[in-house]
């Protein structure tokens with residue numbers, strides 16, 4: 174039976190909004206401290222995203238606050254529910270994990286609010302938590318079922334063999350992955366990511382999302398990985414994984430996907446390794462044929478760290494409706510304008526305004542947080558509606574729209 178939130182429960186939850194707004198981050202930090210006492214649950218989380226100022230702390234605080242603020246109109250949370258569910262499924266979060274968060278959250282509210290968190294308020298939050306948890310678990314169950322039912326699909330971890338490993342730049346390397354069982358793979362939606370489970374000595378296996386950088390082909394996935402300084406999994410992939418190695422993957426997930434039903438022009442905007450979902454979108458646009466102009470705009474520091482430049486140019490030249498523009502912020506003496514890059518400097522909103530169909534295009538963005546902040550803010554300031562701006566974070570999502 175679906176749970177129902179009574180008016181009384183809702184009014185108690187609403188009454189805690191100011192306290193949550195004030196203490197939301199403290200509550201979620203206290204919640205994680207409790208949650209991570211359980212090693213099995215702790216292993217589900219990327220610990221680099223945690224800590225007092227960890228971005229996951231803020232993402233969950235934001236979600237809880239948004240939930241309490243919208244308790245009378247949960248429809249506004251539909252997009253957030255989809256994003257969270259896709260992320261949870263990618264990381265193999267299951268119904269059996271939810272009671273751990275419930276117990277940790279209610280105890281954390283008590284820790285931080287003290288006597289203000291009466292038994293009645295805690296009971297109301299317990300009901301409200303399970304109401305939201307049911308929505309998430311329901312959507313997650315559907316996604317798990319769809320993943321398994323898709324042609325070439327699966328659930329859980331599946332072994333893949335590294336068919337090729339290719340250096341794309343000084344910092345970025347691609348891996349083409351084919352199922353060890355010889356079967357097909359599900360056709361991902363361009364923009365989606367897989368999750369890789371990496372055995373790291375002395376630690377529990379680490380889960381990391383990687384956007385698929387190839388178009389859907391039913392046989393393999395390509396991921397394209399930047400070496401992060403002291404990054405556990407990226408270093409493992411760069412240093413220890415070779416052609417012929419085996420890695421474990423969870424199926425494609427994610428809601429940052431190229432909308433295929435629109436005739437609007439498409440602008441793909443990326444910075445650094447944020448190009449990976451864009452290259453997948455570009456490959457699929459070339460493969461399937463597109464019915465609208467597509468502009469790929471990419472920023473890199475210089476030629477040494479510019480990945481897949483020749484591949485993208487070749488794709489763009491293969492189709493009259495596709496154009497590419499590359500910006501180098503600090504070109505090297507060996508970088509030739511017109512050959513390796515087109516523009517010197519950062520991607521600039523005024524340049525976008527003059528060189529893209531800004532009043533009608535759908536914009537897809539991925540890159541470092543500062544890049545996304547500048548681009549999303551700039552596009553909104555130019556009047557681009559938020560439903561035409563789609564972005565992906567390579568970490569816990571931060572809400573960028575005003």
Ligand SMILES: Cc1cc2nc3c(=O)[nH]c(=O)nc-3n(C[C@H](O)[C@H](O)[C@H](O)COP(=O)(O)OP(=O)(O)OC[C@H]3O[C@@H](n4cnc5c(N)ncnc54)[C@H](O)[C@@H]3O)c2cc1C
Nearest residue numbers: 221381382383384398399402403404405406407449567568
């Ligand atoms: C949807 C999605 C798609 C992604 N797609 C891609 C992709 O296509 N290509 C790609 O390269 N990456 C991608 N990522 C990022 C990827 O998932 C990993 O986060 C990335 O590879 C780094 O992981 P790591 O294990 O190497 O680094 P981690 O060990 O997780 O460390 C990350 C960084 O934090 C620092 N760090 C770690 N612990 C601490 C600490 N306690 N205090 C301070 N600093 C610390 C490390 O030095 C490092 O620089 C994606 C992420 C998401 C969410």
Ligand code: HEM
Nearest residue numbers: 217218219222229232233236260270271274305306569570
């Ligand atoms: C009602 C309950 C829950 C809510 C509201 C919630 C909310 C969120 C939000 C907002 C994010 C960030 C999504 C993004 O970056 O796009 C997230 C990610 C995540 N959640 Fe949950 N969650 C809930 C339950 C759980 C449970 C039960 C678990 C497992 C014990 C869990 C594990 C995770 C993990 C591992 C991530 C990814 C963290 C990262 O990127 O480092 N969540 N969740």
